[in-house]
Amino acid sequence: MTLARRxxxxxxxxxxxxxTACTSAKPVPTASAAASVEVPSTPVGDxxxxxxxxxxAENDTTAGEWARVLDENFQKQVxxxxxxxxxxxxxxxAAPFTVTAYTGTETQARATVAGxxxxxxxxxLAIDSAGRITTMLLSxxxxxxxxxxSLDEVEQRLRELPGEVSALxxxxxxxxxxxxxxxxxxLASVFKLYVLLAxxxxxxxxxxxxxxxxxxxxxDRSLPSGELQDAPAGTEVSVRDAASAMIRISxxxxxxxxxxxxxxxxxxxxxxxxxxxxPAALTPFPSTKEIFTLGWGDPALRAEWQAADEAGRRAVxxxxxxxxxAVEGEAVTTSQWQNGFDWFASAADVAAVHHALQRTQDxxxxxxxxxxxxxxxxxxxxxxxxxxxxxxxxxxxxxWFVRDDAGDATVVLLMADTDVAAxxxxxxxxxxLAEDALRLTH
Numbered sequence: 001m002t003l004a005r006r007x008x009x010x011x012x013x014x015x016x017x018x019x020t021a022c023t024s025a026k027p028v029p030t031a032s033a034a035a036s037v038e039v040p041s042t043p044v045g046d047x048x049x050x051x052x053x054x055x056x057a058e059n060d061t062t063a064g065e066w067a068r069v070l071d072e073n074f075q076k077q078v079x080x081x082x083x084x085x086x087x088x089x090x091x092x093x094a095a096p097f098t099v100t101a102y103t104g105t106e107t108q109a110r111a112t113v114a115g116x117x118x119x120x121x122x123x124x125l126a127i128d129s130a131g132r133i134t135t136m137l138l139s140x141x142x143x144x145x146x147x148x149x150s151l152d153e154v155e156q157r158l159r160e161l162p163g164e165v166s167a168l169x170x171x172x173x174x175x176x177x178x179x180x181x182x183x184x185x186x187l188a189s190v191f192k193l194y195v196l197l198a199x200x201x202x203x204x205x206x207x208x209x210x211x212x213x214x215x216x217x218x219x220d221r222s223l224p225s226g227e228l229q230d231a232p233a234g235t236e237v238s239v240r241d242a243a244s245a246m247i248r249i250s251x252x253x254x255x256x257x258x259x260x261x262x263x264x265x266x267x268x269x270x271x272x273x274x275x276x277x278x279p280a281a282l283t284p285f286p287s288t289k290e291i292f293t294l295g296w297g298d299p300a301l302r303a304e305w306q307a308a309d310e311a312g313r314r315a316v317x318x319x320x321x322x323x324x325x326a327v328e329g330e331a332v333t334t335s336q337w338q339n340g341f342d343w344f345a346s347a348a349d350v351a352a353v354h355h356a357l358q359r360t361q362d363x364x365x366x367x368x369x370x371x372x373x374x375x376x377x378x379x380x381x382x383x384x385x386x387x388x389x390x391x392x393x394x395x396x397x398x399x400w401f402v403r404d405d406a407g408d409a410t411v412v413l414l415m416a417d418t419d420v421a422a423x424x425x426x427x428x429x430x431x432x433l434a435e436d437a438l439r440l441t442h
Contacts, residue, residue: 045102069132295336
């Protein structure tokens with residue numbers, strides 16, 4: 001049996017569930033010596049490297065190894081024993097493997113993998129907030145991306161993506177693509193642009209300094225993405241370093257430390273000043289820990305929130321903020337954006353906050369925004385690229401502000417679907433269309 005046929009057999013067994021947490025991290029070399037392209041040190045990138053290491057292990061992989069990393073719902077569909085047997089009998093004989101292409105966010109990715117025997121294949125992976133695998137799909141290699149030849153074609157292909165899609169592409173003051181650009185949509189980690197703007201404003205007013213120290217307490221910990229949630233209590237981080245981690249690796253705990261230092265009211269004021277068309281959609285402004293708790297925690301608390309007025313909701317958030325996180329990553333199994341548990345803005349609003357951040361003319365802000373140009377994205381010849389993206393259950397978002405000697409351009413893409421597997425499958429097309437838009441506006 002060829003490797004391609006083995007993979008087809010595995011496709012019928014290893015499948016769906018869902019995705020989690022917020023935004024793209026900058027690629028760095030993988031620890032796997034077999035990789036010929038960079039696999040990023042993101043939660044899903046690290047998990048994908050772990051999977052490939054098992055595919056290449058000298059000894060058979062065991063059911064216990066898989067049981068520790070496969071989501072409970074996944075194992076209800078495909079037991080760990082069956083995964084281990086399939087890998088040992090049908091995948092490992094084709095080792096060693098080489099990663100030849102990679103596209104992804106913090107929690108979902110697709111890698112093209114070539115083995116020593118047979119045809120290459122695509123490995124699609126998604127994980128939850130605890131790093132457990134919720135989707136693992138092996139399939140024949142997807143056809144090579146055919147670049148769009150016009151912005152009209154970009155818009156048409158965006159319309160073909162699953163779920164609700166909003167897009168805005170601007171070259172300077174001219175709008176060249178607009179697809180439901182004024183419709184309110186979930187942002188996932190793109191909301192962190194508002195926290196960065198509030199931080200910049202507080203620095204400009206003298207209330208906060210980039211060098212100020214933030215101290216991690218147990219009540220500050222959120223779920224990944226990020227790294228700070230695993231640091232010991234008492235860990236110190238500067239405002240500048242927290243802001244960098246918030247944008248560069250979408251660190252949720254760093255974000256919450258900044259919100260706590262600023263006060264949610266200051267962030268709400270920054271939302272209004274940014275040009276958001278409906279600031280009430282982000283009032284009161286929740287932290288990531290508060291969204292996880294409301295969306296996937298105690299149903300009684302969720303019901304209290306939904307029935308409360310603004311003052312009541314602020315009281316709910318204050319109670320959540322004062323207590324340690326009570327939600328495990330394994331609980332984040334469903335999409336909740338459709339029930340209001342996310343941060344909401346339109347593509348036009350996101351473009352506006354990017355422009356507001358550029359107007360600060362704060363060198364630290366501009367540097368922070370440019371530290372991560374987007375997951376493996378070919379940004380062409382744009383010399384300056386500011387980026388923030390995000391992903392959560394059923395949500396995928398990306399936003400770019402780019403500049404050259406001739407001027408600037410802005411690209412915002414927002415996608416949401418209750419079919420979280422469909423969003424995972426659309427990740428490569430989503431980022432290819434962003435590349436096309438950046439290229440065609442240059």
